[in-house]
Each structure stands twice: as C-alpha cells, then as structure tokens.
Amino acid sequence: MVAFVARRFLYVVPVLLAVSLLTFLIASLLPGDLAYVILGDQATPEKVAALRHDMGLDQPLWWRYLSWLGHVLQGDLGRSFRTGQTVLQAVSERIPVSLELMLMAEFIGLLIGVPVAIACAARAGGAFDRFMTGSAFAMLSMPSFLVAILLIYLFAVELRWLPATGYVPFTEEPLANLRFFVLPALTLALAEWPGIMRVLRSDMIATLQEDYIALAKAKGLKPSRILFVHALKPSSLTLVTVTGINIGRLLGGTLIVESIFALPGIGRLLVGAIYTRDLVILQGVVLLVACGFVIVNFIVDMLYAVLDPRIRHGHA
C-alpha cells in the first residue's frame, strides 16, 4: 500500500508542476498585458513601462515563472488590483458556498440515481428499466443551464415556491440558506443522476449474473437481501469512481449554476474576474481549481486502492 501511494504521489507532483506552468503560460503568453489592464487604454507608454518594471513584467519568462512559483509555494497567490483582496482570502471566503452546493448536488444525485439503478437492475429489460434508461439518456443531453432555466420557470416564476436568486450564510439563517440552495443543487443533481444510474445499473446487472448470486438464490435468501447486500456492496467501488470522475463536470456545472442563481461561490468569483478582467484572481483561481482537481483525483485513486486490493498490487 505504501509503495502504491508513493508511486501515485510521484506521478502527481510533476502533473501539478505542469499544471502550474500551463496556468502561468496561459496568463503570460496570450495577448492582454496586465499593465495595460490596470492602467487602462489611455495610459502613457512611460507609465506602463514603469508599472511593468514594478511588477517584474520586464524580466525573462523563466525567471517570472520561478519567482511566481516560489510565491505560490509560500501561499502567496497575489492580490486583486481591483478589490485589494488576496487570492487566498477571496477563495477561502467562497469555498464553503461551492462545497455546500456540490455536496448537496451529489447527495441528491445519489438519492435519485442509486434507487433508480437498483430498481432497473432488479428487472433489467422491463418497462421501468427501459423508461428510466431512456430518461437518463435524454437527461445526459440536457445541459445544466437548460435545467436551471426550466426549474426557475417552474418553481420561481410560475409556482413561486422558491427564490430564483440570492444567498444568506448558513450560520445566519440556516433555513433561508437551504431554501436558496434547493434549486441550484437540484439543477446539478438532475445532471448528475443519469451518470450514477447508468454505471451502477450495468455494474449491478453484471454482478447479478455471478455464481454466488445464484448460490444465494438457491439458499433461499430474500430477493431484497440479495439485491441490497450481495449485489450492491461490490458496486460501491464503482460508485466511488463515478463520483470521482464526476467532480470535474460538477465543478464546471457549479460555475454556471452559481452564475445563474447568484450564489457567491468559486465559480462566480471566476466568472466575475473574467467580466472585470481581474487577471490576478483569474490566474489564482484557475491554478487552485486545477490543483484541487488533481488532488481530488489522487484521493479517489487512493480510496479505490483501499477498496480493491487488486489495484494496489498492480494486477488490474
């Protein structure tokens, strides 16, 4: 196990370095000079040159990368020249919102996906199975911003049950906070459950054809026990993977959903930084999101190895 973790870790470090390099290059090589953005289009060349010198923009590229990376490793991702907030401050303020949204979405997604998958696998090829498989396929073609529009129209405009936009911190008004999260989380969950359901369903159908299930049936065990204990348990592995793979999509979805429902999370910070051309925040958030994504995938890999001994011994 230790050897496996070490091997994976040795792979993650160069990937993280490459991610930082790519983030830096996107920000440095593409047109759009930071000094011009800060000073505006009317700035005199002398002023721009002076600011470029202050910011170190006149140094060679490799030197700028190394000094930037040095700062990043010390936890200094820079400071927004618009709000004066450091990147870390801005991000840590908004992470709870995004995490709450993603956790709620994943929870609702599992709440829909897992029971549907079990019911489908129990009678594979039946009417319910065919209907739900078809619905899941259709839902996969439904981008989250479409789902959001439909839900807003239905629950906020027509029925007026839930607010379309807004946010209060959970610590201030827990119930109002949850009310604001229902529609965004449901939007993401509706995009999440088809993936969960499809993978778990095919996994369980395969499991149900195994010999030990036939043995369990021959022993006269209750069908519900066979389904939930004997068949579902080995598929939990698959659920971990699906959840891990989904995180990337979930992050992208969060970005859009936060913008639509005006939730002050990471996604909104990023989109806002683009609208106001706040390049420092943009670069910092992209770096943090990408690194977070790599680390989450690393953790999923680890979990997977803990659950399945074949992987950590390199047999799979």
Added chain:
Amino acid sequence: MATLELSMQDEVSAPVRRKRKLGLLFWIASLWLAVILTLAILAPLLPLQNPVDMDMLERRAAFSSDHWLGTDGLGRDELARLIFGARVSLTVGLIAPMIGLGIGGALGLLAGYFRGRFETLMVGSMDVLLAFPPLVFALAVTAYLGQSIPYLTVILGVLGIPAFMRVSRAATLSLARREFVIAAEALGASHARILLRELLPNVILPLLAFFLLGVAVTIVVEGALSFLGLGVPPPMASWGSMIGEGRDSLDVAPRLAFLPAAGLFLTVLAFNLVGDTMRALTDPRQGAL
C-alpha cells in the same frame, strides 16, 4: 429435415440481425440533424429577416405573419435568430471536434503503436490538460484571447484532444498485436504503411462514432459559454446566448428562452443518439447490456 435446418438458421442469425437494426429513433434523430444542417447551411439564402436588425417598436412581439416565431427582447426576428444561431452552434460544434479528432486521433495512433517514452509523455501531457475542468480552461483562455468564433472553436478543439487520444490509443493498442499487423511487419512494411494502411482504417470507425458524441459535448460547452455571455460575441446569435437573453424575460415571454432551449436539447440529443448507435455498432465488445 429441410424445415429443421431452416429454423436452426433463423435462431443463429436472429441476434446478429437485431444488432444491425438501427431503430426508429435513430432515423428520426438523423432526419432532425439533416433538417437543422440544411437550414443552417442555407440560412443566408432563405427568405429570412436580418437576425441582428432591431425594431424597438416590435419588442417581444407575438407570432405573426411578419415574424413567424415573434421577436426577441430587442425586436429581432426570433426565427431568423434561431436559424442563424444554429449556424453558429453547428459551425463551432462540428469544427472543434475535427481539431480534436485530427490531433488527438493521430497522437493516440502514434502512442499506441510506438509505445515507450513517447506514449508516457503523451499520456502525461494529456493528464495535465485533463487536470483543468474543461469549462474553467475554456473560460480562462477566452478571458485572455477575447471573444471570437475562431478562438472559441480552437479552444474547444484543443479541449477535445485528450478524449480523442484516449479512444484512438486504446483502439490502436488492441489492434497492434493482431495477426494482420504482425503479418504486415513480417512482410517488411514500413511504420508509415502499417500506421496508415493497416491501423488507421480500423481505428477511424470508433473515432468517427466518438466524433458525433464530441459534437454533442462541444455544442453544450459552446452553449454554456455563450449563455454566460463569454462565448459568441454579441449581437451574433447562438442558441446559448439566446437562452441567456431569454432568461431575463422568463416571466413575460418564456418562449424566448424555451425555443432555443428546445433546439439545443433536440440537436444534442440527436447527436448523442446517432453517436451512441454508431459506437455500439463499431464496438466489438458489445455484450448483453
């Protein structure tokens, strides 16, 4: 005896025939795509109104003989915008995956055939690209490059490279040890000949099926970016930007959001349906599921 033989033949051939049958949905989806594509290609020739001409006196007008599908929040003809929007969404949606197919497919073929360090390097660099959630990457690059359709297409194309490379590499890996490749090697065929004449024709089928699924994903991402106002530059119409604009008038004219939404959904669904059917046909490992 003759009847018995006949019935046995039927039993054997039945599953094969079922696999080959494409189904009604496949044909409906293909028909829809054909109609949308034709409309999008012929858009400038059709007797449509100018999709960017504003008419402030005719804002959010209802369906009429002048404006078949009414007008939007700035008095622009909705039908014209829908069709010109399809043009933009389909242009980006078709060209971007071609970039992914070309570059990713080629890299995957080379990585799967030559293996070794090149393969490690390729898989590693794709992992780096995959470390960025696609939408975040697209947004970040758009922020620096500015909004334009060519840039948007290239960005989305680059984002598709890893996925195409994976499909192409996996297919190549399984083919490279097959008898016909070994035979070609034994006959003294050059690497180029093996890659182009032996492997490529076999790898291209799953890649093309995957291409259709890639088109669906690209249309969705383009829609999402344009929806946020960061994709196609205004006043040009794309389905995504039309849905974004229609969001503001959900209470008075929900059709302004729902018409492009329906177009986007049906088109993405159709690409997914056709792509998935093609994938099932080209995937030899198709089991009972």
